[in-house]
Amino acid sequence: MSTAGVPLKLLFEAENMKVTVEMKNGEIFRGMLVGAEETMNMNMSDVLKTARNGQVSKLPNVYLRGSSIRFVVLPELLKNAPIFQTVTTMKRKMEQAAQQRQQGSKRKRE
Amino acid sequence: MEEPLDLIRLSIDERVYVKCRGDRELRGKLHAYDQHLNMILGEVEETLTTTEVDEETDEEIVKKQVRKIGMLFVRGDIIVLVSPPLRAGA
Numbered sequence: 001m002s003t004a005g006v007p008l009k010l011l012f013e014a015e016n017m018k019v020t021v022e023m024k025n026g027e028i029f030r031g032m033l034v035g036a037e038e039t040m041n042m043n044m045s046d047v048l049k050t051a052r053n054g055q056v057s058k059l060p061n062v063y064l065r066g067s068s069i070r071f072v073v074l075p076e077l078l079k080n081a082p083i084f085q086t087v088t089t090m091k092r093k094m095e096q097a098a099q100q101r102q103q104g105s106k107r108k109r110e
Numbered sequence: 111m112e113e114p115l116d117l118i119r120l121s122i123d124e125r126v127y128v129k130c131r132g133d134r135e136l137r138g139k140l141h142a143y144d145q146h147l148n149m150i151l152g153e154v155e156e157t158l159t160t161t162e163v164d165e166e167t168d169e170e171i172v173k174k175q176v177r178k179i180g181m182l183f184v185r186g187d188i189i190v191l192v193s194p195p196l197r198a199g200a
Binding site (some may be wrong): 024083 | 132141142143145148149150152184187188
């Protein structure tokens with residue numbers, strides 16, 4: 001299993017979907033996510049690039065360096081992704097553990 | 111032992127306020143995060159604040175631009191602050 005955190009795993013789930021990447025320098029790239037790496041370097045195809053001055057250009061293939069990315073707009077249907085199962089279970093376990101700890105200390109007082 | 115990241119864990123599936131570099135603020139539902147502070151936010155509102163100084167009057171013109179995004183992956187290195195939503199005008 002990779003060392004990738006949950007957010008990065010969701011980015012991998014977005015492969016073969018249309019995403020919009022905003023770079024730290026304000027350039028925007030919208031296109032199909034062909035592949036993403038653990039460094040967040042991304043390969044995209046059929047890209048529409050919007051430069052800071054508003055100029056738009058079409059690029060068939062683009063490779064973006066992860067460290068220059070500010071954020072990625074993902075398709076909303078990803079909220080149904082299986083990844084989130086682990087997140088909700090983790091939170092529930094945490095809350096259960098906290099409840100048990102509270103109950104445990106109450107019993108000691110009695 | 112509770113480290114600062116554990117406090118963020120408490121906000122999972124809750125709405126959060128995130129301050130970013132470049133005078134940006136994000137308000138959204140925290141779906142996931144990692145040790146780099148990369149985050150997945152849902153139903154996000156991004157507020158971009160720009161300050162211009164009028165040449166003639168020397169007054170500061172503060173402008174705010176808001177945009178809404180359904181599902182957003184935020185790279186950790188732009189994040190400056192994470193908190194539950196501020197009560198006043200959140």
